[in-house]
Amino acid sequence: MQDGKLAQIVESSRKRGLAVxxxxxxxSLQIERDQGVTVDSTRIPFHLGGREFVIVDAPGHRQFLxxxxxxxxxxxxxxxxxxxxxxxxxxxxxxxxxxxxxxxRHVIVLLNKSDLLDFDQTKIAQAERDVRDxxxxxxxxxxxxxxxSARDGDNIASRSERAPWYAGPTLVExxxxxxxxxxxxxxxxxxxxxxVYRFDDVRYVAGRIERGVIRAGDxxxxxxxxxxxxxAEICRWHAPENPVAGAxxxxxxxxxxxxxxxxxxxxxxxxEAGKRRSVRLAFVLVCSGCxxxxxx
Numbered sequence: 238m239q240d241g242k243l244a245q246i247v248e249s250s251r252k253r254g255l256a257v258x259x260x261x262x263x264x265s266l267q268i269e270r271d272q273g274v275t276v277d278s279t280r281i282p283f284h285l286g287g288r289e290f291v292i293v294d295a296p297g298h299r300q301f302l303x304x305x306x307x308x309x310x311x312x313x314x315x316x317x318x319x320x321x322x323x324x325x326x327x328x329x330x331x332x333x334x335x336x337x338x339x340x341x342r343h344v345i346v347l348l349n350k351s352d353l354l355d356f357d358q359t360k361i362a363q364a365e366r367d368v369r370d371x372x373x374x375x376x377x378x379x380x381x382x383x384x385x386s387a388r389d390g391d392n393i394a395s396r397s398e399r400a401p402w403y404a405g406p407t408l409v410e411x412x413x414x415x416x417x418x419x420x421x422x423x424x425x426x427x428x429x430x431x432x433v434y435r436f437d438d439v440r441y442v443a444g445r446i447e448r449g450v451i452r453a454g455d456x457x458x459x460x461x462x463x464x465x466x467x468x469a470e471i472c473r474w475h476a477p478e479n480p481v482a483g484a485x486x487x488x489x490x491x492x493x494x495x496x497x498x499x500x501x502x503x504x505x506x507x508x509e510a511g512k513r514r515s516v517r518l519a520f521v522l523v524c525s526g527c528x529x530x531x532x533x
Contacts, residue, residue: 313416319364324368325370329368339427340509343416344377344378345380346365346381347387348368356391361384380411381405383411384397384400384403392407393407394407425448425509426457426506427447427449427505428444428488429501430442430498432500441489446482450482453468453470456508457490462496464496465507469492472489
């Protein structure tokens with residue numbers, strides 16, 4: 238943590254009449270702290286067990302779902318944070334569907350606010366069944382369910398004395414168990430749309446390839462729209478004649494037909510439409526938003 242960051246969080250919380258609000262660690266904008274909602278993405282690196290992780294705090298409310306897709310598109314796994322008292326409500330279902338769309342394979346479920354259930358094993362087991370049933374219908378396999386109290390630190394970095402019956406990993410242990418990432422070039426193609434530009438009579442879809450490879454002639458699908466198009470041309474300032482582009486490159490695509498994706502739409506190969514997809518590590522935070530974590 239940066240020098241003075243903790244003192245800044247404590248002071249910001251005090252001014253608002255709150256206990257220490259740990260979400261302020263990720264909220265970089267004043268409006269986010271004032272309104273209690275994530276508006277823009279923030280990236281914060283940290284080290285765990287000799288590995289480097291990057292938290293990408295991205296919005297999760299309905300109005301900012303495209304920002305969430307853009308923020309989480311290069312994540313390795315997901316931490317889906319669910320209010321244990323409420324279970325699988327609308328926002329959890331929405332986030333789960335987006336994880337399915339993005340294709341994140343490694344999912345950890347954090348049943349937060351388990352202290353409100355007094356860490357009752359029966360009640361927490363019911364909340365787990367509800368979430369497991371939801372994710373099962375989406376063909377999402379859960380690596381671990383962790384009953385926790387993020388505010389009090391129960392089962393976050395150390396085991397909770399209030400849940401002696403729980404034998405699974407803490408959140409930190411579950412994160413440390415995330416597999417090392419494969420080569421991003423070998424993964425399925427994913428490109429969040431940054432913008433659409435028009436030059437003369439030609440329209441170009443611009444973005445950064447987060448993973449995989451795209452070639453001229455490939456059939457792609459626009460995630461939220463469900464429309465298909467063919468990549469007619471790949472444009473970039475370097476290697477303009479190369480008809481192939483890969484992970485890490487910022488490019489512009491000319492599509493046929495001339496479709497117009499929205500900012501934040503996710504592009505992927507059309508042949509993946511009916512199968513499960515995979516990407517890099519995302520944190521979906523309860524109620525207020527979501528974040529992604531990249532591990533390297």
